[in-house]
Amino acid sequence: MEKKDIDWSNLGFGYIQTDKRFVSNFKDGAWDEGTLTSDANVVISECAGVLQYAQTCFEGLKAYTTEDGKIVCFRPDLNASRMKDSCERLEMPVFPEDRFVQAVVDVVKANAAYVPPYGSGATLYIRPYMFGSNPVIGVKPADEYQFRIFATPVGPYFKGGAKPITIRVCDYDRAAPHGTGHIKAGLNYAMSLYAIMDAHRQGFDENMYLDAATRTKVEETGGANFIFVTKDGKIVTPKSNSILPSITRRSLMYVAENILGMEVEQREVYFDEVKDMAECGLCGTAAVISPVGKINDHGKEICFPSGMEEMGPVTKKLYDALTGIQMGRMEAPEGWIKVIQ
Numbered sequence: 001m002e003k004k005d006i007d008w009s010n011l012g013f014g015y016i017q018t019d020k021r022f023v024s025n026f027k028d029g030a031w032d033e034g035t036l037t038s039d040a041n042v043v044i045s046e047c048a049g050v051l052q053y054a055q056t057c058f059e060g061l062k063a064y065t066t067e068d069g070k071i072v073c074f075r076p077d078l079n080a081s082r083m084k085d086s087c088e089r090l091e092m093p094v095f096p097e098d099r100f101v102q103a104v105v106d107v108v109k110a111n112a113a114y115v116p117p118y119g120s121g122a123t124l125y126i127r128p129y130m131f132g133s134n135p136v137i138g139v140k141p142a143d144e145y146q147f148r149i150f151a152t153p154v155g156p157y158f159k160g161g162a163k164p165i166t167i168r169v170c171d172y173d174r175a176a177p178h179g180t181g182h183i184k185a186g187l188n189y190a191m192s193l194y195a196i197m198d199a200h201r202q203g204f205d206e207n208m209y210l211d212a213a214t215r216t217k218v219e220e221t222g223g224a225n226f227i228f229v230t231k232d233g234k235i236v237t238p239k240s241n242s243i244l245p246s247i248t249r250r251s252l253m254y255v256a257e258n259i260l261g262m263e264v265e266q267r268e269v270y271f272d273e274v275k276d277m278a279e280c281g282l283c284g285t286a287a288v289i290s291p292v293g294k295i296n297d298h299g300k301e302i303c304f305p306s307g308m309e310e311m312g313p314v315t316k317k318l319y320d321a322l323t324g325i326q327m328g329r330m331e332a333p334e335g336w337i338k339v340i341q
């Protein structure tokens with residue numbers, strides 16, 4: 001297979017149209033068999049449920065080339081089951097989990113020419129999503145839905161090394177207790193856009209959201225979960241029902257405990273404790289771990305001992321282990337790597 005003529009290492013994180021995408025329609029209570037199509041456009045009613053009442057959810061994962069030249073993706077079964085949870089919470093029909101994984105495989109295979117080569121740092125980002133497609137004007141769930149998966153090549157997240165970022169404690173809330181923070185719904189992002197643009201205008205890279213009820217506990221950022229390293233080397237991640245369960249974070253915690261033999265803890269993390277942490281990182285598919293160097297709390301700065309030049313040593317160990325597993329340089333736990341071809 002001939003790769004596309006793309007300057008992989010200089011790609012950004014943007015949409016580039018690829019050859020094929022998967023589409024399946026839900027109508028009269030059932031999903032059709034679905035198909036790969038070259039048509040990148042969606043045509044729906046002006047009154048479609050998604051356009052009026054934001055009935056939509058999504059997933060995100062990556063396919064990439066391993067050291068020995070295989071095209072693989074990482075734990076797509078967890079994306080399938082998380083999308084099931086999102087759909088149930090939004091009164092949308094579940095796309096069967098086994099069919100979800102198969103459709104991911106089909107889309108990657110059909111766009112294999114866009115999967116960046118090993119060592120480029122670039123990946124093929126895969127975006128499954130679903131939306132209510134028939135006209136809805138009274139507030140209720142749609143009767144018809146479309147499930148689609150497209151893929152787009154994206155560049156290395158860290159160009160020229162992973163520089164620690166500066167984040168701020170945010171005065172807006174991301175998710176309410178008993179709300180929708182635990183599902184990957186578009187609506188969680190729509191209402192975070194003002195907060196992130198405001199953070200950027202003030203010179204910060206990201207927002208640290210606190211729990212909406214008491215504003216004393218750490219939740220997450222707009223799109224990544226926190227992990228902290230304590231001064232005695234323990235890995236701690238916040239526990240809350242309004243955090244989106246990051247697959248990267250869950251995988252890192254597993255690797256830390258079962259492969260690196262570290263002590264791990266998932267528990268409520270009070271913001272007051274953060275100043276005593278040794279390292280802080282943001283976990284998500286895009287960056288794996290993005291190191292946080294500094295947190296600004298209304299003008300008061302928390303500067304982690306790991307500094308603003310490079311990832312802290314424990315964060316680096318976790319990052320190297322997970323990317324080693326993903327890239328086939330280290331043995332993966334059973335079922336983590338889905339070989340596509």
Ligand SMILES: *Cc1c(COP(=O)(O)O)cnc(C)c1O
Nearest residue numbers: 223224225244246247248284285
């Ligand atoms: C997608 C997402 C994450 C990261 O999850 P991964 O499965 O690791 O990519 C974290 N927080 C939010 C709010 C998200 O939407």
